[in-house]
Amino acid sequence: MKSWLNFSFFLYLILFRGTDVLAQGLDAKANPPNIVIIFADDMGYGDIKALNPLSKIETSALDALVAEGITFSNAHASASVCTPSRFGLLTGEYAFRTPEAARGISGFAPLVMQENRHTMAKFLKNAGYRTGIVGKWHLGLDWVTKDGKPAVLDAESGHSNVDYSQPVGAGPNDFGFDYSFIHPASLDIPPYVFLENHRVLDPGVILTTEVYPTRKENTEFSWDKKHSNDQAVYWEKGVWWRQGEMSPSFRVEDCLDEITGKGLAFIERQSADSPFFLYLPLTGPHTPWLPSEEHKGKSGAGLYGDFVMDIDQVVAKVKKQLERQGLLENTLLIFSSDNGAYWPEEEILLYGHDSNRGVRGQKGDVWDGGHRVPLLISWPQGIKEKATYPGLVSLTDLFATFGGLLNQEIPEGAAMDSYSFLPVLQGDTGFVSRTEMVHHSSSGMFAIRTQEWKYIDGLGSGGFSYPGRLDPEKGGPQGQLYRIREDPYERENRYADYPQVVEQLKSQMEGIINR
Known part of the structure; x- marks a missing residue:
C-alpha cells in the first residue's frame, strides 16, 4: 500500500509540476496579474548592457528587468520581419500558415487576420481583462477609399485613394482590444497618422515633403539608401522615411513620445479592481533613428544606440507609472523585440558594437541574427529570484503560457504553435517546453x-x-x-x-x- 501511495505521489509530481500556480503561493485565477508587453521594433539582444557587457549602450531600466526577473537567452521571434512576427505573437501561430501574414506589408494593406481569428487580446478579454493596444500595428487595416477600390499608394505623387475622414472598416478593436491607439505600420512607411479606436486623428492629410526636406546640405548616402527612392526623405544613415500622406499635426520625431504618453494614460485609467492587458508595440529603434535631444550622442553606437536609450526610458516610465498606482507588484512586465536588429557587419566594425550579440546575420535573415530576440519577464509578486532560462522559446509561446497561468482553456484550433513555459516562471529553469x-x-x-x-x-x-x-x-x-x-x-x-x-x-x- 505504501509503495502505491509513493508511486501516486510521484505520478502527481510528473503530471502537475509546472502547471500548479499555487507552487509559489499564488492563485493567479483568483488574483490574475496585469500583463504589459513592451515590444521594441528591430532591437537586438546585444543592445542590452546586462546581456552584453561589451554593449556600447547604457540601458539601466532594461538591466533592472534582468536583475529582477527571468532572462530567456534562447528566445526567438516566429519570423525575422515585422508583420509575421507580430502575427505570431498575437495569435500563437506561425505566420506562414496564413499567406497574407507571411511577409512585410505596406501601411495600406488590408487585414492579414481572418475575422474570426482568436488572438491573445481576445483570449484575455474573455478571461476578464481590460485590453488595449498602443503603438505600431502593422497587421493591415480595412481602409475606406474614395473610389471604392482597394487602398493603394501612388508612389510617384505620394497620394493614396483613402478617405481618412471615415473610420476603418476593421482593425485591432475587432480582435479583442477594448482600446486602440495605433500607427498603421513602421515609422518609415506611409501613411503617417494615428488612429484611435479606428478613427484617424487629424484626417486632413498633407505630404511629408511639405514639412520635411528630402535632403539636407550635408546628406551622404549609406547602405540603407536602397530602401528609399528619390522622393523619400533621406538625411543620413538611419534617418529616412518614405514619401506619403501625413496628418498636419503628425511629427515623425515625436511619434515615440506620443505612443509612450498614450500607453501611460491607458495604465493610469486602470485600477487593482480589474486586471488589464496592455500591448505596447513601439516604433523604435526601427528607422528613422531620431533619438531625443536628451540621449543624442550619449551612446557609443551612433544614432541607433542613442535611440535604444529612448526605448530604455520608455521601460522606466512604464514601471514608474505602475508603481505610482500600486500595480507593479502584480504586473507581468514583458520586454521583447519583433526581430533581430538591422545591424550589418559595417556597423559592427564601425562602432565595435554587436547588436545581435554572438550570432550570425541580422533582421530579415534565416540565420539567428534575424530572429533571436531579447525576452525579459518581471513579476515582483510571482518571480522572486533572478534567473536565466537557456531553453528554446518562441514569442508564439506567450499565448499558451497566459492560458496556463490563468487556468483558462485555449479555444480549439487557436494558438496551434504555442507551448506553455509556465513552469519557468515558477522557477523551474530545467523545464523543456519545446524541442524544435x-x-x-x-x-x-x-x-x-x-x-x-x-x-x-x-x-x-x-x-x-x-x-x-x-x-x-x-x-x-x-x-x-x-x-x-x-x-x-x-x-x-x-x-x-x-x-x-x-x-x-x-x-x-x-x-x-x-x-
Missing part, C-alpha cells in the same frame, strides 16, 4: 532547429545579409546544416557530412509547416 522551432526569413526561406541542430532549406541568408540566396553548385550542398550547440555562429556547414540528419530535419520541418 521553425524559422521563417523575410524572403520565405525556412529553417528548423532542435537542441543540437539547425537545418536551413536553402543557401544564403534568406534576408538582408549578402548573399540573400545562392544557387547550389553542381555536386555541392543544397542547403545548410549547423551543429548549433557547438557552432552558434553558424560558420561550418555540415550538410554534406550528415545526410541522414538533413533528411530527418527536412521531413520534420515539412511536417510542421504542413500541419
Whole structure:
C-alpha cells in the first residue's frame, strides 16, 4: 500500500509540476496579474548592457528587468520581419500558415487576420481583462477609399485613394482590444497618422515633403539608401522615411513620445479592481533613428544606440507609472523585440558594437541574427529570484503560457504553435517546453532547429545579409546544416557530412509547416 501511495505521489509530481500556480503561493485565477508587453521594433539582444557587457549602450531600466526577473537567452521571434512576427505573437501561430501574414506589408494593406481569428487580446478579454493596444500595428487595416477600390499608394505623387475622414472598416478593436491607439505600420512607411479606436486623428492629410526636406546640405548616402527612392526623405544613415500622406499635426520625431504618453494614460485609467492587458508595440529603434535631444550622442553606437536609450526610458516610465498606482507588484512586465536588429557587419566594425550579440546575420535573415530576440519577464509578486532560462522559446509561446497561468482553456484550433513555459516562471529553469522551432526569413526561406541542430532549406541568408540566396553548385550542398550547440555562429556547414540528419530535419520541418 505504501509503495502505491509513493508511486501516486510521484505520478502527481510528473503530471502537475509546472502547471500548479499555487507552487509559489499564488492563485493567479483568483488574483490574475496585469500583463504589459513592451515590444521594441528591430532591437537586438546585444543592445542590452546586462546581456552584453561589451554593449556600447547604457540601458539601466532594461538591466533592472534582468536583475529582477527571468532572462530567456534562447528566445526567438516566429519570423525575422515585422508583420509575421507580430502575427505570431498575437495569435500563437506561425505566420506562414496564413499567406497574407507571411511577409512585410505596406501601411495600406488590408487585414492579414481572418475575422474570426482568436488572438491573445481576445483570449484575455474573455478571461476578464481590460485590453488595449498602443503603438505600431502593422497587421493591415480595412481602409475606406474614395473610389471604392482597394487602398493603394501612388508612389510617384505620394497620394493614396483613402478617405481618412471615415473610420476603418476593421482593425485591432475587432480582435479583442477594448482600446486602440495605433500607427498603421513602421515609422518609415506611409501613411503617417494615428488612429484611435479606428478613427484617424487629424484626417486632413498633407505630404511629408511639405514639412520635411528630402535632403539636407550635408546628406551622404549609406547602405540603407536602397530602401528609399528619390522622393523619400533621406538625411543620413538611419534617418529616412518614405514619401506619403501625413496628418498636419503628425511629427515623425515625436511619434515615440506620443505612443509612450498614450500607453501611460491607458495604465493610469486602470485600477487593482480589474486586471488589464496592455500591448505596447513601439516604433523604435526601427528607422528613422531620431533619438531625443536628451540621449543624442550619449551612446557609443551612433544614432541607433542613442535611440535604444529612448526605448530604455520608455521601460522606466512604464514601471514608474505602475508603481505610482500600486500595480507593479502584480504586473507581468514583458520586454521583447519583433526581430533581430538591422545591424550589418559595417556597423559592427564601425562602432565595435554587436547588436545581435554572438550570432550570425541580422533582421530579415534565416540565420539567428534575424530572429533571436531579447525576452525579459518581471513579476515582483510571482518571480522572486533572478534567473536565466537557456531553453528554446518562441514569442508564439506567450499565448499558451497566459492560458496556463490563468487556468483558462485555449479555444480549439487557436494558438496551434504555442507551448506553455509556465513552469519557468515558477522557477523551474530545467523545464523543456519545446524541442524544435521553425524559422521563417523575410524572403520565405525556412529553417528548423532542435537542441543540437539547425537545418536551413536553402543557401544564403534568406534576408538582408549578402548573399540573400545562392544557387547550389553542381555536386555541392543544397542547403545548410549547423551543429548549433557547438557552432552558434553558424560558420561550418555540415550538410554534406550528415545526410541522414538533413533528411530527418527536412521531413520534420515539412511536417510542421504542413500541419
